[in-house]
Amino acid sequence: MAPERPFAPAEHPDLGWDPRGQSALSGDLLQLFRRLDGVFLGLAGESAAREHRFPPFLAARHLERVNYFRSFPQHATFPVHLEASDENLRAFAGQDALDAQGNLRLTRTSPPQEVLTPAACYHFYPRFAGRTLAEPLYVTTMATCFRREREYRPLRRQWAFSMREIVCLGSAPEVEAFLARQRARLQELIDGWGLPLTWQVATDPFFDPRNPKVLAQKLDPVKHELTFAGDLAIGSVNLHRNYFGEAFGIIRAGEPACSGCVAFGLERWLHAILAHFGPRPGDWPGALSGGTP
């Protein structure tokens, strides 16, 4: 049951908010975060998806193969370090490291070769590059993802956020069946919880609206978003067709593999649960309150 007075999730005492776009969690919120992820890991388990834990950086050369820098340059964050000569490190260490605005006064840096993970599932395609799949592959991972935006809001839009993904690589019918099955199970779950969410057709946020992929996605929708309060996408079901299979030489049934993923933005789920059910764990749906599912 929804609380009588609407609760502002950003005011939860267990939330630490950094206005530069990051959040810290403890107490009830951290419990809720873990339980939500446990529920989504359970959905992954229904497809017998093997879990992976990936590192925070992704090689830029992998992302270049799928035109990431052309499509989403506005979102990327790069891990940069000082060029490691003694003279350069001494120059940096010997000065005031920050200017009056709080900006770091870096001396010479080495050119980066990596990007901070933009989406959890990007790690899988280079990992399976060149493989011929004897059967469809089901995998899952949860990763901290990074996207620069024009502005940030606690839990709802962050520079750094947490994404759980369940991914299938296989033939077109195998991937389509996986997505339909996962979407149906997800629908059952949220119906059981009584969380008011709607499905919306969406396109990816391409930097250049004239990118031919924008038109292609509009003509033949491949992205369906699960939306809270009309405008907050908290999950999505995505069909990539053979885009990644072709780019990374992954083969299924003699052809470039298709892929698809179900993605959950965990902080946004926290927002939806808190906004709808309020801050008391006892008011959250069974599996999230710590009771039996």
Place this chain on the structure above:
Amino acid sequence: MAPERPFAPAEHPDLGWDPRGQSALSGDLLQLFRRLDGVFLGLAGESAAREHRFPPFLAARHLERVNYFRSFPQHATFPVHLEASDENLRAFAGQDALDAQGNLRLTRTSPPQEVLTPAACYHFYPRFAGRTLAEPLYVTTMATCFRREREYRPLRRQWAFSMREIVCLGSAPEVEAFLARQRARLQELIDGWGLPLTWQVATDPFFDPRNPKVLAQKLDPVKHELTFAGDLAIGSVNLHRNYFGEAFGIIRAGEPACSGCVAFGLERWLHAILAHFGPRPGDWPGALSGGTP
């Protein structure tokens, strides 16, 4: 019992190694990682430490207060993004993003204000800045930490690695009692496992060996490392005295609070367990094999 033929942990099939200094885990290794962290979280629970989950970046101005950039400039990694004007993003998106060496050809970047977390416990001191503690504070977190090094080795020395820390803020006797208690419990645990580890006095890896803190740490040791095979520090017990309490205005019993932490490098524990007990989960000590502790 140790296996007859030594096993090279880097060859474990569930390990994905990126020679730029990061690892990916799945299967048995991911299970072992989670169980190890669960054991350390259990130690934290014995001090009733509250768990926090921190974001990946730390504001540079916080680290400046403890002279981080002067002490460890060689280790820092900074999250950098492109200056967000349309013209600059177009210039980046319109070129080949990588040069022949795989280096990103960044156009104008914005000066960073953050650092990728260098050590998990650094998040706690700004979080509790300005507080007067009515009783000692016990907290714990696990974070991905980042340190540039001259060279990397799988699990043993990584650019990005996982650190669990248990921290106490309080009076000097409270912190000393906490560290002694945690060290004794840790010793019981590893004795029970039969893992051959030794304690060694150590100093932090200051960039400038003439830094007065190097001499101070040598004269009056504040860092004790738990070492595997003679040279791999897989854990440490650290007394900070009132260094962080003073820098962040945290007060206990009318004076700047003391602090201390117990830290675990999780990938290094994976290395030690695999090197000593071999790759089969059934050969790992009880709580790690999935059996009863």
